[in-house]
Amino acid sequence: MRSDAYQGGRVVAITGGARGIGKATGAAFLRAGARVALGDIDAELVEKTAVQLAEATGGVVCGLPLDVTDRASFSAFLDDAEQRLGRLDVLVNNAGIMPTGLFVDESDEMTDRMVAINLFGVLNGSKLAAVRMAGRRGHIVNVASLAGASAFPGLATYCATKHAVVGFSETLQLELEAKGIGVTAVLPGVVKTELSAGHSAPKWVRPVAEVEPEDVAAAIVASVGSRRTKVAVPRPLGAVIKVASTLPDRLRHRAMQAARFDTAFVDVDPAVRAAYQHRLQP
DSSP states (O other), X not given: OOOGGGGTTOEEEEESTTSHHHHHHHHHHHHTTOXXXXXXXXXXXXXXXXXXXXXXXXXXXXXXXXXXXXXXXXXXXXXXXXHHHOSOOEEEEOOOOOOOSOXXXXXXXXXXXXXXXXXXXXXXXXXXXXXXXXXXXXXXXXXXXXXXXXXXXXXXXXXXXXXXXHHHHHHHHHHHGGGTEEEEEEEEOEESSTTTTTOOOOTTTHHHHEEOHHHHHHHHHHHTTSOXXXXXXXXXXXXXXXXXXXSOHHHHHHHHHHTTTTTTTTSOOHHHHHHHHHHHOO
């Protein structure tokens, strides 16, 4: 059974909650009656976001500092969230970064940072949440990407981390299912946030590939309590990528070239991405 009422009274912690998908997901859970803790490396912004969402929804929400790459910081975030809101029911591992460009041009520091946030952040949160949820029902949602089920030049390390998150989530679901803890990987397409801004995919393909943060948020809320291990957003694009994965490499690569996804994240608009790229620096 799936309904917004199912979320009522639940305590939900969301990483990367200051903006984008995290902020939209916080709003969606609040509207469904959940109590929400937003965590973000930008402590000042996440506090402001929490105030905005509280005013907009009338819900119970707090914004807390969080470095997902630091296990002690992650544990402190969950401790604080539970102290303020009650025992944790849902963790949404959403924090992630997506610098673009050819792998050989990517600095070692950026490679390490991407792996630390996109992958180790998910591992850290999932382990801490699973321990806290032991003996009762709970759900872990890991925000991956359709880049975790395909390959996009200009996003080599990003694709690697998201492939890992998809595989990890499916395996963790098998380990935790008997304990009543669900695990779902949500795989968005190109989300209309600063993370993907400036890409050069042609206009004709964008209605199929692009989604709003609110669309992803709705899928996340709907996945909680379900038995679905993978959810694509939008679903039609997920089906296209699944079918494409069965094609011979040559045909699949030709299809990617036809949609210009072979260059969409290589030939980006540097002016549009400048502020985001700057914010990503260690």
